[in-house]
Amino acid sequence: MGAAARPPAGTARPGVFVITGPSGVGKGTLIRLLRERVPELALSVSATTRQARPGETQGEHYHFLSDEEFARHVAAGDFVEWAEYSGRRYGTLREELERHTSGGRPVVLEIELQGARQVRETLPDAVQIFIRPPTEDALRDRLIGRGTDDAEQIERRLEVAQDELAAAGEFQHVVVNDRLDEAVDALAAIVRGTLGP
Numbered sequence: 001m002g003a004a005a006r007p008p009a010g011t012a013r014p015g016v017f018v019i020t021g022p023s024g025v026g027k028g029t030l031i032r033l034l035r036e037r038v039p040e041l042a043l044s045v046s047a048t049t050r051q052a053r054p055g056e057t058q059g060e061h062y063h064f065l066s067d068e069e070f071a072r073h074v075a076a077g078d079f080v081e082w083a084e085y086s087g088r089r090y091g092t093l094r095e096e097l098e099r100h101t102s103g104g105r106p107v108v109l110e111i112e113l114q115g116a117r118q119v120r121e122t123l124p125d126a127v128q129i130f131i132r133p134p135t136e137d138a139l140r141d142r143l144i145g146r147g148t149d150d151a152e153q154i155e156r157r158l159e160v161a162q163d164e165l166a167a168a169g170e171f172q173h174v175v176v177n178d179r180l181d182e183a184v185d186a187l188a189a190i191v192r193g194t195l196g197p
C-alpha cells in the first residue's frame with residue numbers, strides 16, 4: 001500500500017492477520033512465538049464443535065460449542081467466517097474479533113483455507129499469510145510427532161493438505177516453516193512491516 005492510500009493519522013485501523021496452512025505445519029507454534037515478539041498482537045479464539053484435546057481449555061484454545069450452539073450462531077449471522085474441516089465446524093465470531101479491534105489491538109486469526117477465502121472477501125485489508133512445510137514428509141512427521149490425532153485423523157488431514165498446498169499461490173505472503181526461528185523472523189517482519197515500528 002502506498003503512503004497516499006493510508007488513512008489519515010489517528011484513524012488507522014488495527015491490522016488483521018490471517019495465518020493459514022495445513023494442519024501440523026506449525027501455525028499454533030509459530031503464532032505463540034510471534035506473539036512473544038509482538039506482544040500487542042492479540043489472538044482471536046475460534047469457536048469449534050470438535051472435542052477439546054487433553055490440556056486445551058474452554059475460552060483459551062477454543063470456544064468449544066455443541067453442534068446446536070454453533071448452528072444457532074450461524075443462523076444469527078454471528079460469524080465473520082466459518083467452515084467445516086474434517087467433519088467438524090470452526091469459525092471466527094464477530095464479537096471475538098471486535099473485542100480486540102475495537103480497542104485498537106491488531107489481531108491474528110489462525111484459520112483454514114475456506115475461512116481465509118471468506119475473510120479475503122469480507123475484510124479485504126486483512127494481511128493473508130500461508131505457512132508451507134519444507135516437504136510433505138515433514139508435515140506427516142509433525143502430525144505424528146505431535147501425538148494429538150489418531151492415524152485416521154492424520155490421513156484425513158494429509159488429504160486436505162493437498163488442496164491447501166495447491167492454494168498457496170492465492171496468498172499475499174508465503175512463509176516456509178523449516179527452521180522455526182527463521183520462520184518466526186519472517187512472520188515478525190511481515191507483521192512489523194504492516195504495523196510499523
Ligand SMILES: Nc1nc2c(ncn2[C@@H]2O[C@H](COP(=O)(O)OP(=O)(O)O)[C@@H](O)[C@H]2O)c(=O)[nH]1
Pocket residue numbers: 021022023024027028046047050081082083085090091092110111112113114115116
Ligand atoms: N475457518 C476456520 N478454520 C479454523 C478456525 N479455527 C481453527 N481453524 C482451522 O481448523 C483446522 C483444524 O484445527 P484443529 O482441529 O485445532 O487442528 P490443528 O490446527 O491441526 O491443531 C486448522 O486448519 C485450523 O487452522 C476458525 O475459526 N475458522
Ligand SMILES: Nc1ncnc2c1ncn2[C@@H]1O[C@H](COP(=O)(O)OP(=O)(O)O)[C@@H](O)[C@H]1O
Pocket residue numbers: 021022023024025026027028029030142143145146177178179180
Ligand atoms: N519448524 C519446525 N520444525 C519441526 N517441528 C515443528 C516446527 N514447527 C512446529 N513443529 C512441531 O510440529 C507439530 C505441529 O505444530 P502445530 O503448531 O501444532 O501445527 P498446526 O497449529 O499448524 O496444526 C508440533 O509438535 C510442533 O512442535
